[in-house]
Amino acid sequence: MLGNFYFVLIMADHGLIPIEREHHGRSVPRYLNLNGRWAASGKKVPLLVWTDQDAAKNAASIATAARKKTVTVTSVAGSEFKIGKSIHVFTPLDHEALSGYLDRS
Template sequence: MLGNFFFVLTLADHGLIPIEREQHGRDVPRYLNADGRWAASGKKVPLLVWTDLDAAKNAASIASVARKKTVTVTSVAGSGFKVGKSVHVFTQLDHEALCGYFDRS
């Protein structure tokens, strides 16, 4: 792992994209978080991240089938992506998040 460099899953056709494009004049990417939701950041719930590209691609394939939408892999980097705060490194215990939103309570 090189510093704060991670692979994340994205959903290109998230329903809020047209609204955000109109309001902000740009696309706001959506990444999979630990609750199985698509989020612009990991401020409330950490984003799921991978350090291995092949593992991230495998997770994207599983999520695409489960969600019936194309899920892709991209990368994020920077000091704002801190393990334990805004990001959570994927483990098999997080598999449920690939398939959709779930309530942890």
């Protein structure tokens, strides 16, 4: 059994990448979170995840069109990805997060 295996959206052209390379000597992936922001982890706000690769690809297409930057799909796995804590399974109610930042406070 693979355990916690999910598809996530990633923006390889995120603006913080050059800064992270300079300070940390490596690139840190940025995943789409529930608030429509790109985050390295789901510690503060859960990352959006999909269990179906085709649905994730469709979401990536929507996000690419809305944000005018390439958004792609990758996979993540591991015990740190816990539904309700660090990840949130995408539903139609989360559609706005694909287009941009949301203020959910």
